[in-house]
Amino acid sequence: MIPEKIRKDKPMSKTHFKFMLKHFKQRDKKYPPLNKIERTKIKEGDIVLDYGCGPGSYSIAAAEVVGNTGKVYAVDIHPLAIKEVEKRAREKELKNIETILTNCDTKLEGNSIDVVLLLDIYHNLSDPESILKGLHRVLKNNGWLSVDDHHFKDEEIIDKITSIGLFKFIEKEDKVFNFSKV
Numbered sequence: 077m078i079p080e081k082i083r084k085d086k087p088m089s090k091t092h093f094k095f096m097l098k099h100f101k102q103r104d105k106k107y108p109p110l111n112k113i114e115r116t117k118i119k120e121g122d123i124v125l126d127y128g129c130g131p132g133s134y135s136i137a138a139a140e141v142v143g144n145t146g147k148v149y150a151v152d153i154h155p156l157a158i159k160e161v162e163k164r165a166r167e168k169e170l171k172n173i174e175t176i177l178t179n180c181d182t183k184l185e186g187n188s189i190d191v192v193l194l195l196d197i198y199h200n201l202s203d204p205e206s207i208l209k210g211l212h213r214v215l216k217n218n219g220w221l222s223v224d225d226h227h228f229k230d231e232e233i234i235d236k237i238t239s240i241g242l243f244k245f246i247e248k249e250d251k252v253f254n255f256s257k258v
């Protein structure tokens with residue numbers, strides 16, 4: 077049963093998405109996505125879930141790091157995001173990316189993910205607690221949750237992620253906050 081609040085999360089308009097796409101292309105030139113991925117715990121062979129992947133800047137960089145023995149699930153509420161990630165994966169001939177269109181439940185197996193990315197999306201969520209519970213379920217016991225969100229101060233991010241008692245703050249690497257599973 078999908079929680080009531082989550083149903084209010086709707087994909088942004090096509091115009092808004094196209095604007096975001098353009099903006100992220102400029103952002104990625106200035107701040108290469110691989111630099112952010114290097115602040116997470118992602119390593120070769122890992123299974124990664126990029127929740128709220130958008131056009132896939134970080135999904136693609138993560139897929140290159142995990143290599144053929146790893147896998148990246150790129151998840152978004154927006155069909156255009158899914159289409160863009162698939163296009164980029166095809167262009168780069170990456171076979172280790174799988175897309176999932178959802179606004180909450182990834183339906184992935186529990187305890188199956190090494191690193192969850194929650195990058196620049198927390199501020200978008202109308203029911204972050206339900207999303208965090210779902211991410212906690214799929215994360216392996218020794219897995220990592222990596223978060224960034226420039227809309228919040230450092231203490232706010234740490235408080236928001238840890239307040240439901242499922243994640244423990246471990247370290248901040250540049251703008252990326254790494255949490256372990258409680």
Ligand SMILES: C[S@@+](CC[C@H](N)C(=O)[O-])C[C@H]1O[C@@H](n2cnc3c(N)ncnc32)[C@H](O)[C@@H]1O
Pocket residue numbers: 085087088100127128129130131132133134151152153154157178179180194195196197200201
């Ligand atoms: C600001 S963008 C960030 C994209 C990407 N993480 C990045 O930093 O390049 C936020 C993304 O989250 C997606 N999103 C918003 N609410 C969502 C939800 N409830 N479930 C899945 N994706 C969602 C949006 O469609 C959008 O693509």
